[in-house]
Structure formats: structure tokens, C-alpha cells
Amino acid sequence: MTSIIEDLKWRGAINQQTDEEGLKKLLEEKSVGVYCGVDPTGDSMHIGHLIPFMILRRFQLAGHKPFIIIGGATGSIGDPSGRKSERQLQTAETIQHNAESLTQQMRQLFLVSDHDKASVKLVNNYSWTSGISLLDFLRDYGKHFNVNQMLNKEVIASRLETGISYTEFTYQILQALDFLHLFQNEDVQLQIGGSDQWGNITAGVDFIRKIEGHEAKAFGLTIPLMLKSDGTKFGKSAGNAVWLDAKKTTPYEFYQFWINQDDRDVIKYLKYFTFLSHEEIEEYVTLVETKPHERAAQKRLAAEVTQFVHGKKALEQAQNITKALFSGDVAALSGEEIRQGFKNMPHFTSDRTSHEIVPWLVDLGIESSRRQAREDITNGALSINGEKFTDVAGELSPEQAIDNTYIIIRRGKKKYFLVEFSD
Structure with missing residues (x-):
């Protein structure tokens, strides 16, 4: 049976590891707690965010214990990774809304079956961070972070020329605190993330070893930045x-x-x-x-x-x-399917009465002139709800609408228009 690490290598899904041999040995010995996090900077993830969580899912399928962190605390600070300037801080209300939205999204993705609900743990780092006072933060955590080492982290070094606030500078401490908390309280020994998280992840591994001893078994793994074959950003x-x-x-x-x-x-x-x-x-x-x-x-x-x-x-x-x-067989589509499929196609609204087809097409703007409309109808280039319309003197009524609402017009082979009857 292929090990999880060998499988990830075959998939091209490993960029860096803090200790490849140590992690491989640990994963062979026991079921390991693994975590990945996302900050609530928006109310939805996009597919770029999905990549490390797919890796987390693979660890779950391999028998390990996944932890998903919604960064209610870290999201209020702002991760400087991959940015050239300071983030605009969000209000507490916005962060809370986004965190709730992401939590629901994660439940839909990862807490589907009873087995998932028993094996996947979803947490918010605000719960263990919000009660820390400034003095406690500086004495108990800040004292363990060397500024020179922090400056050498790529994510910080890349911002020194343009400048970085103390707020964003301390982000890696907060993320390291997450790893320590999960290590101490949930037996989480592995953090995974995108390649831009390497500095934050290694800060967490170092922090755990300073607190728990050099032999503490904490590991980090990152996923490569995904680019399309033309060199542009994926997603x-x-x-x-x-x-x-x-x-x-x-x-x-x-x-x-x-x-x-x-x-x-x-x-x-x-x-x-x-x-x-x-x-x-x-x-x-x-x-x-x-x-x-x-x-x-x-x-x-x-x-x-x-x-x-x-x-x-x-x-x-x-x-x-x-x-x-x-x-071109669109008549069988439901109203919901029409709303999805024609979302970005030309959309027109018509009153709910019968209309002569030629002037109606021109009035809506689907045809440029009555002459062109008659020509398209005569040539069989116009279809209504999937059926060719060939009567230049014909009428169209709301009773012909799909779901009592939509008329789909196709001109030629690929040009679609959606007409919606309004009350």
C-alpha cells in the first residue's frame, strides 16, 4: 500500500517539508492530527483555497485526524503572505460574518457523513486567542521569537522595502500560537498549507520545540504554487x-x-x-x-x-x-437550470402579453432591424425554446414560456438570448 507521503509526491503535491524522514516515520507509526487553516478575509473560499484542504482530506482517507481552523483571530490581523502592501483591516462584524459563512462552507464540504462528523474537527482560533492579554502575549509568546529570524522569513523580507506594520509583522506569532495550542490540546503534530505559508509554518514548528523541547515531534508540509501551463495563476x-x-x-x-x-x-x-x-x-x-x-x-x-x-x-x-x-434542446431545462446556464448571456425583459414576433425581436434589441428579423426567420436561423421558428407573421405568447417565465431564443448555432416575462 502506497504511503500518504509517496502518494502526495506522485501527485506533485509536496513543495517543502520540515523533516521528511521524521514525518514519514511518524505517519507510519500512528494516526496523526493534521491541521490546515483559512482566514475569513471573505465570505467564500475560491478554488485556490481548496488545494490544501484537498490534501487534508487525503490525510483523513489515509486514517489520520483532520482539524480545520477558521482564523477568526488571525483574520482580524491580516496575513502579509504574497502581498506588497498592508491589508485593509475589516470590522469585527465583517470578520464574524465571514467566519460563519466559511464555517458553513467547510461543513458542507467536509462534514457530510456521520464518519466525517466524528473524525473531522472544525475550530475557530478566536476561541483560544481572544482571552490573551497584551502583557501575556509579549511575556509568554513574544519572548520566544527572535526579530532577526523573523526578518529573514521570506514573507517579511519581501515587505521590508515597501514597509510592514507591527500588526502584520506579528501574524506569524499568532499562527505559531495556533500550532502550539493544537499540539498541546489536540495532539496535532502536522500543519499543511500553501507554499506562501512556509515561513509561518516553520515559525510554529520552532515555537513548539522551544516550549516543549527540541525532541518535540512537530512537522510542516507545504503544497506548490499552482500555475497553469501558460504560466498564469490557477483559479x-x-x-x-x-x-x-x-x-x-x-x-x-x-x-x-x-x-x-x-x-x-x-x-x-x-x-x-x-x-x-x-x-x-x-x-x-x-x-x-x-x-x-x-x-x-x-x-x-x-x-x-x-x-x-x-x-x-x-x-x-x-x-x-x-x-x-x-x-440546442433547451425546452427540457428547469427554471433553475436556465437561471444558471444563461446567467452571463444577453438577458431581456418583456411584459406578459402576446407579441408579433418580428417587431418584438427588434424592440427587445435581439434583432437589429425588421428586415434582418424576417431574413433570419425565413432562413431557419431562429429558434424559440429549441424549436425552429419560421413564420414571419407569427406571434409569441407568455403561455409558451418555460417555467411560465422564460423564452430562450437562439440565433444561428451558438448565439443565445434569454427573455424573461415580468408581471
Whole structure:
């Protein structure tokens, strides 16, 4: 049986480890507490945030004990990692709202089954940090951190030229305190995070050893920064983050993001974002090489990740929308599927009365002129709810609307318009 570390190596999911041999030995000896955290800087994670938590899930499947931290305390300070300037501090109310939203998101992702609820622990670091006084912080914790060593951490060194506040400078102490607390109270011995967290993680390992002794078994592991094959940052779609919140990025949009991945990237993403076996993924390697036009790897990737994040029903909806838009058979779509699939397509509103088709299309702005509208109808280039419309003198009524609300117009093969009847 492949060890969790060997599996992560095969998946290309390890960037750095504090003590590879020591960690490997520990994981072979016992079930280990492993933690990963996220700060409530927003009310939803995006897929870039998901990467280390997928690794956390792998540790759970390998028999270890996952801990998820929502950073109610650290989020109020602001992690300087990867930033060139100071963060804008958020209000306590905003942090609380974001923390509650992320907590619910984590429950949906990681606390699905009874086994998950028994084996995964979800905590907020505000609970053990908020009661520490300033004097206690300086005497009990700050005394163990050497400023020279802190300045040498890459995340701090990169900010010295532009400047960094004392607030953000102390962030690594707070995160180190999290690791110490979990080490002492929950038997957590491993922290995982993105590559930008290396300085914070090693600060925590060093802190534990100063408090608990040099032989204390605390370890850190980071995941590589993920870039697409063209060198651009992973997780950005047309300049926007791909969110896990279905209200920000619909399941259909989420599904489309994955299904449109480049052949050069799809196997890497199958390794990172799915729990398929080595053998299954190797089969997709062959399919990408021999039958790239079928896009079997992309379809499997999109299905696996969409179901993991949004559930089976949302996946089926996304697949229904994709199939309907490709074939033009849109009449079978539900109102919810139409709202998802046509979210970013031209959207028009019409009063709930019958209309002559030609002037109606022009008045809405779907056709540029009555002549063009008649020409498109005559040539069979116009479809209403998936059916060709060929009567230039015809009418359209609200009774034809899908879900009593929507009319879907397709001009040509790919140009869609959504008309919504208003009361």
C-alpha cells in the first residue's frame, strides 16, 4: 500500500517539508492530527483555497485526524503572505460574518457523513486567542521569537522595502500560537498549507520545540504554487476567482471552468483535485494522448470536483445545461437550470402579453432591424425554446414560456438570448 507521503509526491503535491524522514516515520507509526487553516478575509473560499484542504482530506482517507481552523483571530490581523502592501483591516462584524459563512462552507464540504462528523474537527482560533492579554502575549509568546529570524522569513523580507506594520509583522506569532495550542490540546503534530505559508509554518514548528523541547515531534508540509501551463495563476477565469459559493459562481459555471481546462493541465488537476486512483488517472493520461478530442479527462475532472463541492444534484443540473446548450434542446431545462446556464448571456425583459414576433425581436434589441428579423426567420436561423421558428407573421405568447417565465431564443448555432416575462 502506497504511503500518504509517496502518494502526495506522485501527485506533485509536496513543495517543502520540515523533516521528511521524521514525518514519514511518524505517519507510519500512528494516526496523526493534521491541521490546515483559512482566514475569513471573505465570505467564500475560491478554488485556490481548496488545494490544501484537498490534501487534508487525503490525510483523513489515509486514517489520520483532520482539524480545520477558521482564523477568526488571525483574520482580524491580516496575513502579509504574497502581498506588497498592508491589508485593509475589516470590522469585527465583517470578520464574524465571514467566519460563519466559511464555517458553513467547510461543513458542507467536509462534514457530510456521520464518519466525517466524528473524525473531522472544525475550530475557530478566536476561541483560544481572544482571552490573551497584551502583557501575556509579549511575556509568554513574544519572548520566544527572535526579530532577526523573523526578518529573514521570506514573507517579511519581501515587505521590508515597501514597509510592514507591527500588526502584520506579528501574524506569524499568532499562527505559531495556533500550532502550539493544537499540539498541546489536540495532539496535532502536522500543519499543511500553501507554499506562501512556509515561513509561518516553520515559525510554529520552532515555537513548539522551544516550549516543549527540541525532541518535540512537530512537522510542516507545504503544497506548490499552482500555475497553469501558460504560466498564469490557477483559479482565475476571465479575471475573476472561481468561488465555491454557488451564489458567486454557479455550479454550471464551476463545471464549465473544469471542463474547459487545457490538455496540458488536466492530468495535473486530476491528481490534485480528485480521489481517483493512480491506475484510473494513468488511463486518462493515455486518453489525453490518443483521443484528446473526446475530452474524457476534462469531463471526469469536472464531474468529480463539481460533485465534491456542490453535490450530485448540482452536478446533474450542470451536465443537463451543458448538454442542452450544445444540442440546442433547451425546452427540457428547469427554471433553475436556465437561471444558471444563461446567467452571463444577453438577458431581456418583456411584459406578459402576446407579441408579433418580428417587431418584438427588434424592440427587445435581439434583432437589429425588421428586415434582418424576417431574413433570419425565413432562413431557419431562429429558434424559440429549441424549436425552429419560421413564420414571419407569427406571434409569441407568455403561455409558451418555460417555467411560465422564460423564452430562450437562439440565433444561428451558438448565439443565445434569454427573455424573461415580468408581471
